[in-house]
Amino acid sequence: MVSKMKKKAAPTKSIKDINRRRWRRKTPIKNVVAASSAVLSSIHRRISKLLTKLGITSLSSNRKRNSYKILKKTTTHFNFHQESSLDNVCKTLLFDDNESTTTTTTTTTALLPPSILNRKTIFLDLDETLIHSTTTRPLDRFDFLVRPIIDGTPMDFYVVKRPGIDELLESLASRFEIVVFTAALKEYASLVLDRLDRNRFISHRLYRDSCRNIDGRLVKDLALVGRDLKSVVIVDDNPVSFSNQPENAILIKPFVDDICDRELWKLRRFF
Structure with missing residues (x-):
């Protein structure tokens, strides 16, 4: 059983x-x-x-070990300054990602191309510094007339040259880089400069679109022009224009129609 x-x-x-x-x-x-x-x-x-x-069986393991060593080394030697830099880089990367770019730093394009000659640069204002213009015909005299089209409408501007402007431009052009920096519209200022500088003593021209609007005021920021601030000076009758770099400025008396004005002669002797 x-x-x-x-x-x-x-x-x-x-x-x-x-x-x-x-x-x-x-x-x-x-x-x-x-x-x-x-x-x-x-x-x-x-x-x-x-x-x-x-014979490459250790490839993956080597990569892991190398990556670990790099991360460990970076973490060990990290300090406050590196943290600040990294924070800035991260912010830049996020900004660039939104803009669909691949760069890791933001750059600002200079207003002027690199200087060919190794010379100091003089920025000259236009209205009330080199000339005076008005839309009504002067009773006594004017040097020339320009007729720009502004907002689709032709406008007449009667221009009076400041005494000594021709001699000043010729004298400075032999030793300095001359740039006219004006807050006026390009449509108007370009025609004035074509008549004012027939010998092409002026190297570059900057108009209103090159100014910065700070609290509703047009400022000529020399930090954006692409020149060493130790080698530039601006001549202007309006202190607001050079409020960002007052140490680089020469304030000149405004010009209207005084035929006895001698400010540009003084400026020529100074330079």
């Missing part, structure tokens, strides 16, 4: 049988995931064997 009971005992189950039953109990999704894992494992083993034959 005992022997019969031993014969009826359940047969031993192999690992394969157990795995098959586990496989059957899994849901279809789990079966797909398990199959994918098996395939990936097989691919990984084959790639590992291939890399072993090529």
Whole structure:
């Protein structure tokens, strides 16, 4: 009887049988995931064997170790100044990302191209410094007339040259770079300068669009012109124009119609 009971005992189950039953109990999704894992494992083993034959099995581990060392070194020697710089770089990166650019620093284009001659630069204002103009015809005299089109309307400007302007431009051009920096509109000022500087003593011209609007006032910011501030000076009758760099300015008396004016002669002797 005992022997019969031993014969009826359940047969031993192999690992394969157990795995098959586990496989059957899994849901279809789990079966797909398990199959994918098996395939990936097989691919990984084959790639590992291939890399072993090529002798580059330590490539991935070396990269991890090198990357870890770099990060560890950077973290160890980090200080406040680096943190500030990093913060600025991060802000720049976020800004540039929004603007769809790849640079990591923001740059401002200079108002003037690089200087060819190694000379100091003199910035001259136009209205009430070199000339005076009015839309009504003067009773006594004027030197020339310009007719720009402003906002689609032709306008007449009667221009009076300040005494000594021709001699001043010729004298300065031989030793300095001359730039006229005016807050006037280009449509008007360009015509005036074409008549005023027929010999092309003026190297560059900057108009209203090159000024900065600070609290509703037009400021001529010399920090944007692309020249060393130690080598520039601006001559202007309006202190607001050079309020950002008053130490680089020469304030001149405004000119209207005084034929006995001698300010430009004084300026010529000064330079």
